[in-house]
Amino acid sequence: MKILENKTISDVPGFKAIGIHSGLKKSGKKDLCVIYSEYPAVAAATFTKNKVKAAPILLNIEHIKSENTQAIVVNSGNANACTGLEGFKNAITMAEVTAKELSLSTHEVMVGSTGIIGVPLPIDKITEGIQTACSMLNKSDGNAASEAIMTTDTFPKKITVEITIEDKPVYISGIAKGSGMIHPNMGTMLSFIVTNINITKSLLSLALKDSVENTYNMVSVDGDTSTNDMVITIANGKAKNSLIDTKNSYYVKFKEALDFVNQELAKMIAKDGEGATKLIETCVLHAKTIEDAKLCAKSVISSSLVKSALFGNDANWGRILCAIGYSNGNFEPEKVDIFFKSKIDNIQVAKNGKGISFDEALAKSILEQEYVNIIIDLKDGEYEATAWGCDLSYDYVKINGSYRT
Structure with a gap:
């Protein structure tokens, strides 16, 4: 092609x-x-x-x-x-x-x-x-x-x-x-x-x-x-x-x-989301079913709290775990690993459903890039799915607060 x-x-x-x-x-x-x-x-x-x-x-x-x-x-x-x-x-x-x-x-x-x-x-x-x-x-x-x-x-x-x-x-x-x-x-x-x-x-x-x-x-x-x-x-x-x-x-x-x-x-x-400063890609790996993978990926990319954290370059992995928790996807929380990745590097921020020590400065640098990848490993199967979205900035409210007028 x-x-x-x-x-x-x-x-x-x-x-x-x-x-x-x-x-x-x-x-x-x-x-x-x-x-x-x-x-x-x-x-x-x-x-x-x-x-x-x-x-x-x-x-x-x-x-x-x-x-x-x-x-x-x-x-x-x-x-x-x-x-x-x-x-x-x-x-x-x-x-x-x-x-x-x-x-x-x-x-x-x-x-x-x-x-x-x-x-x-x-x-x-x-x-x-x-x-x-x-x-x-x-x-x-x-x-x-x-x-x-x-x-x-x-x-x-x-x-x-x-x-x-x-x-x-x-x-x-x-x-x-x-x-x-x-x-x-x-x-x-x-x-x-x-x-x-x-x-x-x-x-x-x-x-x-x-x-x-x-x-x-x-x-x-x-x-x-x-x-x-x-x-x-x-x-x-x-x-x-x-x-x-x-x-x-x-x-x-x-x-x-x-x-x-x-x-x-x-x-x-x-x-090109209204007011966006970066493209976010969420990859869910090793889910029990394709539906579970899609539900989890789409839930994370749709979370206003996750999107707001990424606008602020904050490696708030707890919001990610929370978002997959209410996704209706089937997974075991105590198995979940979470990573952030961009063109400059990658970093693990959670392991087996718990926080781990990580370099906050490196995480911030990764999240400052225009294309950020959130990787979620459910360690529970062979299916995977990817979803795309953007961060949620101040400008989103400005644009939509006066869209009609």
Whole structure:
């Protein structure tokens, strides 16, 4: 697998993408994007498990059933959530206008929104924006598309990789957004992945569902599951490999690359948590079951006390043990070892569920790095899991204290 540093979704054969300013954001920043496959394609998606679902989610639950999906239209600056029947009609309008501009059927278009909850969508601005964006697709710009889905994000999140199947180049490229309100269970978290692989809809869905469970669903910035979380993958078959319709070696190779793309995007989301100063990775080793490992890892990465300690570079291992204690994971506390690790060194801070003497200055230096790894060895089995998050800083409160106003 090759990582293509300067490529994005518009470089995948058969795909075009654009991002523009449609007037939703007063700042003049890009706020609307269209992603388009010039050829028939299959799609898979996962959606938020929050009972309060935004209008685009409700629409997409129906549209994803289509055997052909060729476009995604996304606006930022307004979530179109908790907006009632009018909001749902506006989501339909977004799909209808996009479909008309691209000569598609309405159900062949997926819709995304992100931003403030409970504010009516200025549909006239969006309608004009969609028409403009679609007319500009020949100037395809995946970087602009990645910028247009941002809200409080501090940088665009994107990655493109290449693999070879039957001597044919297969590309997988994704863009994502997420900074706050991130605790997916499928910030507001949106992720859109395109690929030219030739694969059945059912296997694409299987691959995505499994991948999401081990990547985006293992991220937590602030413990809030958004009303708008979604991951959508579109495959247009332009690689012209033999159709992948069984879980053969080609499926496994594709799935590994998809996992990598989703994991990297998930880590970018965690790193860019609102007000964050560092990316935190929690690895739980030797658990009795994979579920136990995931529960423990996600509990630690979601703990406000752990996140606050790491912001202060405090090796407060007791908070970690406490977090796995209420995780509902099955483990024996008297066996647990805890370590901190970063690029400069690693240090053990607890053994067999108890504190040990350690170099506080070294621990502080390790925790001062931008990428900190918490390693928890349960010494109880053969399963492991990794979760990603960030520290909790003063700036998180500042950003979210005035987000609406």
